[in-house]
Amino acid sequence: MPYEVQGVIARGKGEAVSVETVLIPDPGPGEAVVNIKACGVCHTDLHYREGGINDDFPFLLGHEAAGVVEAVGPGVTGLEPGDYVILNWRAVCGQCRACLRGRPWYCFATHNAAQKMTLIDGTELSPALGIGAFAEKTLVAAGQCTRVQVEAPAEVAGLLGCGVMAGIGAAINTGGVTRGDTVAVIGCGGVGDAAILGSSLAGASKIIAVDVDDRKLEWARGFGATHTVNSRSADPVEAIRELTGGFGADVVIEAVGRVETYKQAFYARDLAGTVVLVGVPTPEMTLDLPLLDVFGRGGSLKSSWYGDCLPSRDFPMLIDLFLQNRLPLDKFVSETIALDSVEEAFAKMHRGEVLRSVVLL
Structure with missing residues (x-):
């Protein structure tokens, strides 16, 4: 049974975003459904809304996120429901020439979930950076999930998913x-x-x-x-x-x-x-x-590219440094907001008033 959740949608270039009902399919082979706990408002999301990435509207925005795995699809190993994860937008393939040369951070065939999330009327959504995390749940490739220490607050951990890691x-x-x-x-x-x-x-x-x-x-x-x-x-x-x-x-x-x-x-x-x-x-x-x-x-x-990071290597290490009080990631969080405040957060970001607004779910 598909999950019905609320998510932030950009329907057209320059249009204000709206919170709408989104259908999340059960995870297929190699996929996972993640309960989103927090998601940072990144400038890339604003680029999507402004048509600066591509014109594949409507977009399900949000990508800088941490959450808990709800379900995994067939064939998924090393990840199970209940795992606390940071999402990344470059799930490495393990088979391309970069991966085979031992340089997976350059993977030339990164991938996302194969299935589409949709609006209630069946309109297919384009998830921002293959994630779409301004939503209560999202569907991703299992390789986009990196397990980290649960002691790190989600509003801090999620920031490693994009800008801070970059x-x-x-x-x-x-x-x-x-x-x-x-x-x-x-x-x-x-x-x-x-x-x-x-x-x-x-x-x-x-x-x-x-x-x-x-x-x-x-x-x-x-x-x-x-x-x-x-x-x-x-x-x-x-x-x-x-x-x-x-x-x-x-x-x-x-x-x-x-x-x-x-x-x-x-x-x-x-x-x-x-x-x-x-x-x-x-x-x-x-x-x-x-x-x-x-x-x-x-x-x-x-x-x-993405700080030339390898999420499985870098995310746990940086979270560990944060938990040792050696990496003040919490300084990036200017405010925490609700899902319906993303449009206002875009305006604050454009005016240079915040480093990161973070949606808590």
């Missing part, structure tokens, strides 16, 4: 930040602040936060930034160089996804330094850099 992973996994490194992070929203936190955790000696909003720069200090630069009033490249003895930072993380900030990151790194792009650009953006500068500066230009 930022921490951009610093540690992609950027390879290590003890004594100098790091600059351009863009101090949730992902940028997570990159700052990850750099601090890795032992960076100097962490420079760059943004146009003094309020966000103050938040960045709370996550470990040692210096801040407001790029409305100062040239960020010159400021970063001045703060690093004229050399530039060892690792510069771009967490905005814009051409101008990427160029700032490129020129603000030290020779043979690393640039990490974790901000998500839009399809029309193009980058023009002198090829001689690319050659002459050496180093690495990297893109970070």
Whole structure:
């Protein structure tokens, strides 16, 4: 019997979201139904509502979630009802060339549930990032569920499902930040602040936060930034160089996804330094850099997919650090809200008033 639940639906580009009845099918082979306990309001959900991802409306929004497994389908192993899990949007296949080379965090054939969730009239829904967790229950591929310690509150644990993991992973996994490194992070929203936190955790000696909003720069200090630069009033490249003895930072993380900030990151790194792009650009953006500068500066230009994380490895480790009071994930939670307050949360996020609003169910 399908489950009837309430979920947040985006019916059309730019339209206000609505809470509607959603039908969740029983899990099929390789699938699981999860009772959602909490789900963060991520900027990606707003991108879906604005048609910035694709036009496969209507969308069941929400993807940054933690919950408890309700049921599993045939063939599922290593997961059972009652397991406390964080959801991820990249269930690895284990068979593609990346997985077979021992690099499953690059899996080229990630997958989601095969069945569709629907509205009460049978209209098929497109779940955000293959999850759709602004709902009381959702259907996912079993590989999208990662078991973690139940002692971690769901409103904190769920944040690892997207933005916080993307930022921490951009610093540690992609950027390879290590003890004594100098790091600059351009863009101090949730992902940028997570990159700052990850750099601090890795032992960076100097962490420079760059943004146009003094309020966000103050938040960045709370996550470990040692210096801040407001790029409305100062040239960020010159400021970063001045703060690093004229050399530039060892690792510069771009967490905005814009051409101008990427160029700032490129020129603000030290020779043979690393640039990490974790901000998500839009399809029309193009980058023009002198090829001689690319050659002459050496180093690495990297893109970070989901923080190059492997959920089965990274989620339990980070939750363990949180439970040891070594990783203040709770600082990301600006407020907890009800399911019918997502539209208001989008407005607060757009105005830069919150790092994360989190829906509690």
